[in-house]
Amino acid sequence: MHRACTEGVTVRADDETLWRKDGSALAVDCTAMPIHDGDDLRGAVITFRDISERKAAEAALRHQTDELQRVSAERETKAAEDASLSALARNIQGDLTAAEVGEGVLANIGDHLAAPVGVLFVVTDEGDLERCAGRALPPEAETWTRFALGSGSIGQVARTEKLSLFKPNSGATPVTFGFGQLAPQQLVTAPLVVDDSLVGVVELCLFTPLSESQSHWLTTACRIAAGALRLARQAEERAAAEERTRLILESTGDGLFGLDLDGHATFVNPAACAILGYSADELIGRSLHELVHHTWADGEPHP
Numbered sequence: 556m557h558r559a560c561t562e563g564v565t566v567r568a569d570d571e572t573l574w575r576k577d578g579s580a581l582a583v584d585c586t587a588m589p590i591h592d593g594d595d596l597r598g599a600v601i602t603f604r605d606i607s608e609r610k611a612a613e614a615a616l617r618h619q620t621d622e623l624q625r626v627s628a629e630r631e632t633k634a635a636e637d638a639s640l641s642a643l644a645r646n647i648q649g650d651l652t653a654a655e656v657g658e659g660v661l662a663n664i665g666d667h668l669a670a671p672v673g674v675l676f677v678v679t680d681e682g683d684l685e686r687c688a689g690r691a692l693p694p695e696a697e698t699w700t701r702f703a704l705g706s707g708s709i710g711q712v713a714r715t716e717k718l719s720l721f722k723p724n725s726g727a728t729p730v731t732f733g734f735g736q737l738a739p740q741q742l743v744t745a746p747l748v749v750d751d752s753l754v755g756v757v758e759l760c761l762f763t764p765l766s767e768s769q770s771h772w773l774t775t776a777c778r779i780a781a782g783a784l785r786l787a788r789q790a791e792e793r794a795a796a797e798e799r800t801r802l803i804l805e806s807t808g809d810g811l812f813g814l815d816l817d818g819h820a821t822f823v824n825p826a827a828c829a830i831l832g833y834s835a836d837e838l839i840g841r842s843l844h845e846l847v848h849h850t851w852a853d854g855e856p857h858p
Contacts, residue, residue, distance in 0.1 A: 563589040563596045565813045565821075573603065582607045588813070604796070609789050615749060616782040620644045623775070636772050639667045643776055647783040653677060656787045657688025660757065660780040665690055667776075668769055670743070672760035676702065676709050677784065678753055684709055687755065687784075709756050712744045716753055718774070719744040720765060740764055745773060747781035754785045818842050 558566050569584040585603035589596055623644065627637035643663040647656045657675040665673050672691045676684040686700045702710040712719050721742040739760045747755040757777065765773070810827030812820050820838045828835055831847055838846065849857055 558587070560587075560589070560596070560599045563591065564816060565589065569606075571603070581605060582610045602800075604793070609786065612749065612782050612785050612789070616644070616648065616779070616786065619775075619779050619782065636667075636768070639663065640772065640775055640779065644779050644783075647780065650790070651783075651787050653687055653784060653787040653791060656780070656783050657755075658690075660776075660784070661688055661690040664757065664773065664776055664780075665759065668743075668759060668761065668765070668773065669763065670759040670761050672739075673758060675747075675755060675757045676713075677755040677788065678713070684713055684756060708742065708744045709758060712746050712756050713753060716746045716748055718746070718770070722764070743773070745777050747777050747784060749778065749781040749785050752785075754781050754788070812838070812843065814843065818844050 558564055566587045567585075568587075571583050571585050573581045573583050575581055582605070583603040584606050585601060588600045588602075590598045590600060620641065623637055623640045627634060627641065643660070646663060647659040651659070657677070661673045661675055665671060672693075674686060674690070674692060674696070675688045677687045679685050682704060684702045684704070689696070702713075704710050705714045708719060708721065719742075721744070723739055723742065739762060741761040741764045742758065743761060743765055744756060744758045746753055747757060757780070807824065808826050810824065810830045812823040812827050815821050819840055820843050823835050823838045825835075828838070831838075833846070844857070851857055
């Protein structure tokens with residue numbers, strides 16, 4: 556904030572701390588953009604976003620990974636299970652979309668539990684559940700993309716937030732493979748919960764009933780998946796907000812541009828290009844001082 560007001564540069568910080576009136580700390584990412592009146596620096600505009608949930612989710616995910624590594628070292632007899640959980644945590648971290656996280660969750664959990672068919676739903680802003688990822692779904696399931704809370708096995712588990720184990724009857728619809736058809740022995744529907752907040756539901760088709768140790772493994776896997784899924788959803792929400800900001804900046808009639816610490820343009824809006832007569836490609840990465848601010852109106856060089 557200080558540099559924007561004193562040096563006239565745009566500053567972005569993705570890990571700042573603000574203090575509430577009650578004395579509690581608030582983690583934020585913020586952008587400080589200087590306000591100019593001609594050549595005069597008049598102040599700055601500060602925008603910020605609460606990232607405390609994201610920070611908490613990242614800490615929770617790191618804690619889960621650390622806990623898994625500790626268990627792996629202390630319980631060598633569970634090395635295979637712990638290694639698969641660590642792999643799950645690694646595979647669904649990073650700059651991933653919710654759909655990519657969902658696909659990674661189904662792949663890792665499905666492989667470990669020998670569950671070739673699975674589906675993952677996420678909680679929407681409206682409170683119902685929307686399909687985020689699927690694995691080897693039969694054709695008739697392609698249209699089942701949304702469930703209300705309490706509707707079907709997905710909606711019921713979302714409401715209770717408890718693991719559901721269901722044994723189909725002998726007339727259950729078989730799953731088709733390249734070599735023929737097999738009827739599932741068990742349907743497992745598990746909630747994805749992080750910090751007491753439901754973020755989704757995963758459902759798996761098993762041909763061997765879940766053992767007690769596998770049930771414990773699945774519970775931990777679901778906690779890891781829930782943390783990663785929430786991070787991905789939050790990242791998508793931030794990207795959408797940034798896109799809305801971009802559209803606002805591009806739609807204004809005033810010229811806007813951002814500068815790095817060397818005075819090079821990092822972004823320009825269409826109005827700035829139209830006013831100055833340059834294309835965006837001609838401005839981005841160039842020194843704006845050298846291009847458009849080098850000389851006073853009387854011909855004297857601008858310092």
